[in-house]
Amino acid sequence: MRIHLGPDHDDYLAAAITDGGATVSSLEDADAVVWYGSAEDFPALPERVRWVQLAYAGIEPFFRAGLVDRTRVWTNASGVYADNVAEYAVGALLVGLRQFHTAVAANRWSKDRIDPLVRPLHGSTVAIVGCGGIGRAMIPRLRAFGVEVVAVTRSGRPVDGASVTLPAHRTSEVWTMADHFVVAAPATADTDRLVGAAAFDAMPDTAWLVNVARGNLVDTDALVDALRAGTIAGAVLDVTEPEPLPDGHPLWALDNCVITPHVANTRSGLTATFAPTLRENVRRFIAGEDLVARVDPSAGY
């Protein structure tokens, strides 16, 4: 079994391929391809390649580029980075509710201003919109904080640990059912601008919004309006539209908006975090077993 690793050599991933029982090979000789580069740089595949393993959880650029065919098995890294992103998302809620951002921005002792703004996370209800691998990793963390969880999933089948699970077609109901909101849904045609003016109007004015999915799931103009008007309390965004968010964008000027540069899952830690899953999929591929995180081309993720 020969596997091509691209775009470059990587120690973690090469070891995972070897440990899984395969050898690292040139593209020409490869039975499978492991790719941790961009969709733009993705190579034309020889016919003998039967499996493509991508190192990302969100692979919409590969769909947009028309790369994901139905003649091969494609797998992504859905769930691999879930712990990482889940802890970011809970941290993001705590940053906003506990006003860490205000203290950092003030950079001087400002108790009279900050003390009355602090709110507890415990005792609140958090809705996870798009409760897949990341959301499921968030649930035990949130529950340990005394938080109730409302989940939105495609099917609406009950999610373990959530008090209520809504199917995606009832997403519009969720905005009045929780105190705070975490967006963790895949980016598809159905989720584009899922959180817009109507959602902000329905949310409590004490609500914090966290986006760890993709920037286009939130209507940025509506968000700016809501943050300016105090329609919601604040937002913590690890993803933006456009991304990177340019200097001078109105979101940078809002003191109730915290923006991190797409680091909930870090590029620097990507291959180390992904390696154990790759090793397991290599083992399964050789054994002829079902692969982890197989892409569903009709769903788009």
Next chain:
Amino acid sequence: MRIHLGPDHDDYLAAAITDGGATVSSLEDADAVVWYGSAEDFPALPERVRWVQLAYAGIEPFFRAGLVDRTRVWTNASGVYADNVAEYAVGALLVGLRQFHTAVAANRWSKDRIDPLVRPLHGSTVAIVGCGGIGRAMIPRLRAFGVEVVAVTRSGRPVDGASVTLPAHRTSEVWTMADHFVVAAPATADTDRLVGAAAFDAMPDTAWLVNVARGNLVDTDALVDALRAGTIAGAVLDVTEPEPLPDGHPLWALDNCVITPHVANTRSGLTATFAPTLRENVRRFIAGEDLVARVDPSAGY
């Protein structure tokens, strides 16, 4: 049963006294005193007062002022604010490890700088130095993040959920036993400057320190040196020495030091949070039962 409430009327606390079965009275007629003011303003007590309930967890100013006598029962609010402070402390670790503070301070997209600095909380070991009510409330939260806990307590009796519990006299050993450190011990003569240069030298250089206890438990000069030299990765302080931390203090200039103005337990939410415990202690006092959070004058807390 008559209880004096001071320094002022408060709706939450007055209702708790009434709901517990007592009446709010003048100081002259009181059998007990509930006090949510400072030690400086504490009144001379008529002899008939048999119980004093303070609304704070840390009551060292009342000890220093010589107010805590052995002729009456004194209770504090130890444990009451534990959930509040515990969630702050876990949030503080996430702020530092996930570099939220760097993103807020930059206030522009800085992925190349921030991405390589982000570290996961999951998989790490956190030591809780002074593992009382706050520490015990932190443990389930930390464990939900995949964190192992090392506890330090006065007795060293095993703490539920901690992998290891050390007695206080072995505190010097803990600095090499964990990745990150939360200081939550009471302020006593024994804990003054508990975390000094030797501790920082022993900690990993990737360590984050969180202080939710009192400023004097950390040697501030040694902390400034450690943060400047990179002996540790960073610190998040809700308490400082001096407090409030004055403008121009060297800590304000350090970008790996996050300072919040003593808001892990907010003044604004104090009486609402404390009311249920007060009601229970009033009920117990009337029933002649043991009170919650009785002060031990010989221990100093």
